[in-house]
Amino acid sequence: MKLTLEIWRQAGPTQEGHFETVQVDDASEQMSILELLDHVNEGYIERGEEPFAFASDCREGICGTCGLTVNGRPHGPGQNTPACQQRLFNFTDGQTIKLEPFRSAAYPVIKDMIVDRAALDHVMEQGGYVSMDAGTAPDADTLHVNHETSEYSLDHAACIGCGACVAACPNGAAHLFTGAKLVHLSLMPLGKEERGRRARNMVDDLEANFGHCSLYGECADVCPAGVPLTAVSAVTRERARAAFRGKDD
Amino acid sequence: MTLRNPDREAVAHGHITNEPIRQKPGVPSWVLKLIMAVTGLLFALFVVGHMAGNLKLYLPAEGGDEALDEYGAFLRSMGEPLFPHEGALWIIRAVLLVAIIAHIYGAFALTARSKASRGKFRRSNLMGGLDSFATKSMLVTGIVLLLFIIFHLLDLTLGVQPIAPGDFAEGAVKANMIATFSRWPVTIVYVIAMCFLFLHLTHGIRLAASDLGITGAKWRQTFLILAYVIPAVVCIGNIVMPLSVALGLVS
Incomplete structure (x- = not known):
């Protein structure tokens, strides 16, 4: 052709x-x-x-x-x-x-067409991980996570960090990227312990480089990992929760 | 994005720049979003109540007084004797004034931030459709609604000439309404403003649900339906009133 x-x-x-x-x-x-x-x-x-x-x-x-x-x-x-x-x-x-x-x-x-996506790394450095020593793998059935929760968490863990959501957003927001990580880790037994601190640090870091979410829905439409659009709601909700709660978890 | 100067410190660490687009703002975006969601939903409730009250235009007069005029008098006297005369009304007005100022500040502050974050290459080739159009035109519909609110207050609340009808009389709600909508250009302004209200409200309710953290499938579905039903009911109700007066169906 x-x-x-x-x-x-x-x-x-x-x-x-x-x-x-x-x-x-x-x-x-x-x-x-x-x-x-x-x-x-x-x-x-x-x-x-x-x-x-x-x-x-x-x-x-x-x-x-x-x-x-x-x-x-x-x-x-x-x-x-x-x-x-x-x-x-x-x-x-x-x-x-x-x-x-x-x-x-x-x-x-x-x-040419290569961009520096370090701003996303910077957000991830603020809390996109579990900071305690998780040790070796636990015995089966010692940590209870039901199937629905683990699937829901995995849907959000699917993010491959390509950064297309930011480029798709007319506001230049990184809500899908950040929300996906917040939801993913907040549902897991170890990630839960730092839920509040993570939300506070990651969302506050967003302020420096990224815009706000207007729910265009473009991010979820281009996302190669199919992260659901509801992930964007997690950004405001988790940050507000951390502010009201004032604790690390 | 094209940089003005090379950031040597950043390049030494494998990045192009360490310079953030902006310093962390005094009021964070997530706080502004929550403020806009709450004030926006407050306005959504207000327009529903406003329309429901005005539908008394169609009720028959009782004991010589028009039903709508009695309702107007009630708005001034409600809350008595706990509040002084017009006390409750002024509380509502003050809350709405503070809410609209916060909502407008939030809209302009967030728009400025998102423009800076997006940079000079605007997004093109959006998905399209009604939702996408309503989202894109939020700032425009909002500004039109602000102008309309000013027009509406001058017309039917303050009675300022030449916007208000010549024989405007305070307290004669039904007569004022009939006088104002008997002028076709004014009726058309109201009808057009309601179309803008539909667009603003339909996206606003959807967005508020998202910003308030509603992610559950059922609640999300409920808000999606409400985001069409509430604006449709409010706008149809508010369009029927001026049209029925203009067409001479109410006298």
Whole structure:
């Protein structure tokens, strides 16, 4: 299939970027968006030109490394699918596809379509873990977590940290990312012990870089891990709970 | 985002920048969100009560006094003798005034923060649909509603000329209403304002439920239904009144 690509080119964090137009005549429908970029880059390398930089690793939707904005939408047109799994059959022959980095003021561009998502790491450093020594695995049935709770917790633990939710949000909010972690750990026996402190630290850290939630629902629509939209409610609720309770748990 | 200057300290640690977008604000966003949710729901309750009270326009007069005028007199005398005359009414007015100031402050502060967080590349290619449209237009519908509230107070509460009808008389609620809605441009302003109210309220109720931490499937479903039912009832009720006067069905 024939495609016209408009690909973001930016030499570095302090340089201004621009779109570069590329014609592709021999793309196949089975290609993923990343494979399409590989294909374009091969041509650039053969001609001795600078290829486009983009991030990717596992290419099977579990690592959260890849991520670019495709026609204004993070990861691409498919729902709940990472860029590496978005195939070209979602596009029509002759279409123009605009490829650019994840867009958020919290994500400075490193080069072309690679952004620095350190602002998310910073939020996670405030409490996205269990800080006590958990020891070795306990004997079976000594810690009781019912099936429903563990499944609900796992739904929120599924976040792969790609950061598409922030790029999808017109407000630049990281509520889905943060809420997912707050819900995930608050339901588990060890995570529960630090529920209040975690909410206080993580939500207060959000203030520095991220916006507020207006419930557009775009984040949950693009999330490759399918984190439910209700996770965003956890941010305000858990922070208010911690404020009223004033304790660490 | 494009940076102005290289942040050498951050680069040495493998990051592009350590500079946060803003210093931590005095009133955190989550507090503003809660304030907006509570004040917003207060206004939702208020518009339901306001509409229900005004429907007395259609009740027949008893003993010479119009039902709506009697209701107006009740609003001034309610709470007596615990409160002085008009005491309860002024308490409600004061609460609503404080609530609207907090709601407007929250809206502008949060919008400014989210614009800064998003950066210069705005999101495009949104999902679309009524909910998405209502969400996107919250600030616009809110500003229109604020202007409408000012217009409405000048028209039917304070009776300021030339917005109020020429023969405005305090206490003659039904007569004032008929006089004001007999002017077609005013009726159209009210009807259009109610469409904006529907959009603002439908998203507002949904968002308030989310911000107040409602995640359970059943409660969430309940609020989703309420988010359409309450605005629809309020807006239809409030559109029927001016239209029925303008069409000469009430005299």
